[in-house]
Amino acid sequence: MAIHSHIGVLAFPFGSHAAPLLTLVRRLAAASSSRDIIFSFFNTEKSNCAIFSGQEFDNIKAYDVWDGTPEGEAFSGSHFEAMQLFLNATPGNFEKAMKEAESESGMKISCLLTDAFLWFACDMAEARRVPWVAFWTAASCSLSAHMYTDQIWSMLRSIDAAEREEKALAFVPGMSSIRFSDLPGEILPEKSESPLAIMIYKMVQKLPKSTAVVLNSFEEIDPLITNDLKSKFQNFLNIHLSILSGDPPILSGDSGQECLSWLKKQRHASVVYISFGTVTTPQPEELAALAEVLETGEFPFLWSMRDNAKKLLPEGFLNRTSKFGMIVSWAPQPKVLENPSVGVFITHCGWNSVLESISSGVPMICRPFFGDQSLNSRMVEAVWKIGVGLEGGVFTKNGTIEALHYIMSNETGKAIRENINKLKQKAENSVKLDGSSTKNFKALLELLKSSTGV
Structure with a gap:
């Protein structure tokens, strides 16, 4: 027995x-x-x-x-x-x-x-x-x-x-x-x-x-x-765990299925995926700067955003960007990052998000907020060299454009993509x-x- x-x-x-x-x-x-x-x-x-x-x-x-x-x-x-x-x-x-x-x-x-x-x-x-x-x-x-x-x-x-x-x-x-x-x-004496x-x-x-x-x-x-x-x-x-275990099924008709269908219609490595996790929302002035860059540059984007945060976006933004962008209240993140149309992940650098990005070979633009996120962001940019931070650490029009062009450019983004693909391979080897x-x-x-x- x-x-x-x-x-x-x-x-x-x-x-x-x-x-x-x-x-x-x-x-x-x-x-x-x-x-x-x-x-x-x-x-x-x-x-x-x-x-x-x-x-x-x-x-x-x-x-x-x-x-x-x-x-x-x-x-x-x-x-x-x-x-x-x-x-x-x-x-x-x-x-x-x-x-x-x-x-x-x-x-x-x-x-x-x-x-x-x-x-x-x-x-x-x-x-x-x-x-x-x-x-x-x-x-x-x-x-x-x-x-x-x-x-x-x-x-x-x-x-x-x-x-x-x-x-x-x-x-x-x-x-x-x-x-x-x-x-x-929490490590520092003052806290x-x-x-x-x-x-x-x-x-x-x-x-x-x-x-x-x-x-x-x-x-x-x-x-x-x-x-x-x-x-x-x-x-x-x-x-x-991210690649050792299967994901739960995505129910047809929900926002998860909808955004995956939308991604299939986009060009290879063209989409900017944006998510700041379940706890944090950037300040309105930062959201306005990010939204302006997406709109004026007509970057195809998928933005996972809680419904109560949508009211912080510039008036009319959703209508003006509906032809090339999509906002959902929830996205099946691992599946989104696996999609070949996603070219960059704008993230708060929570560990789950960083690990999922590595597992899918998607470079990151980092906007950390609290806890271990700043440390993760520094590792992404300075140690692993698989993403970039923002000038001044927050979203501004010029800083965000610079970061997006750096990653999405074939010239400057090439080394970052090579680095993250090497790390992705190591992750895959670990579960053999x-x-x-x-x-x-x-x-x-x-x-x-x-x-x-x-």
């Missing part, structure tokens, strides 16, 4: 954290069976509703945890206020749901697979005497930066403010082109008391105790950083039968299967 393992999956329900964790779980569930392993996925009701769709695997069950909003009240605060309420409710909200899952399944949880932000999972795992596997949803460069927080603080104390902007992190392996000004704000910074710093202290740290990436993108992080953890496993991502995935699956619920 097969050994049963019951994996408790704890999600962080903000930004784009929960979706890639579920992608990993779906991939693991598909590679096993309900006789070998079951997954209980713990997440807030709102986030579960957003990421679960269609037919799920028999060995995955979602459980809703309390989001911290007082009972009977409708939450109307900011994104960061919602995060604080949720963190105040942890870990008790997870403990309650885990007891329910154990009671329903008749099996004790044998391993915790959690978002790395949920540092308290280390203590929960130790109390239960089970392995803790932490999933880092961002790039290896940002994890490395956080792991060197103490050394970064020490360095900052030894330099004056004028040096700070351009001073490089030469002491961090693989990050000699990164400046202090590129770092996520160290924010709830998010405190959570991440606690994570940094706990991660070396984990059984494994898993990333949605591939080792070959940053060999120096990869090797350095391997020396810090028991198991450091890069698994390129003998590739690093495939080997790491198998190692993770064996680790989970070897944990036994009692």
Whole structure:
């Protein structure tokens, strides 16, 4: 009889954290069976509703945890206020749901697979005497930066403010082109008391105790950083989920199918694809500058934009550009980037977007906003050389035209396209039968299967 393992999956329900964790779980569930392993996925009701769709695997069950909003009240605060309420409710909200899952399944949880932000999972795992596997949803460069927080603080104390902007992190392996000004704000001393910074710093202290740290990436993108992080953890496993797993089906008649049909009619590498993720919208003056460039240059464009942001566009823009442009409230991004008509991706540089762009060989124009996005942008432009930033870091008419012409030109864009295609090939090699991502995935699956619920 097969050994049963019951994996408790704890999600962080903000930004784009929960979706890639579920992608990993779906991939693991598909590679096993309900006789070998079951997954209980713990997440807030709102986030579960957003990421679960269609037919799920028999060995995955979602459980809703309390989001911290007082009972009977409708939450109307900011994104960061919602995060604080949720963190105040942890870990008790997870403990309650885990007891329910154990009671329903008749099996004790044998391993915790959690978002790395949920540092308290280390203590929960130790109390239960089970392995803790932490999933880092961002790039290896940002994890490395956080792991060197103490050394970064020490360095900052030894330099004056004028040096700070351009001073490089030469002491961090693989990050000699990164400046202090590129770092996520939560690393810097002036933001160290924010709830998010405190959570991440606690994570940094706990991660070396984990059984494994898993990333949605591939080792070959940053060999120096990869090797350095391997020396810090028991198991450091890069698994390129974006091309290791299939995408959910696109329903006919929705905006996803509509924009894919539109892309088929466009010229090769002519379309500007624009998306700033699910959280951020540029300021109206930046949107106006970008819109003016698209309109006057008659660049074919596909813009994924939430409905409530469309009112910020210049009056009449939608009508005037309808012959060569398209705006949708949602786009199946991996499928869009795979389309040969897409020539450049204007992005906020969230890690999922960067990785999907690499996997499709599409150069980027970077407009980062917060978190790890500035660091990702710097890696894209200065280290991997697969895209460009904007003059002054924001959309202006002249800066945006310059960036678009640089990428779309056969002359200047050629080197960038060659670089990203080389990186794309490395990503594809990582998921071959003998590739690093495939080997790491198998190692993770064996680790989970070897944990036994009692």
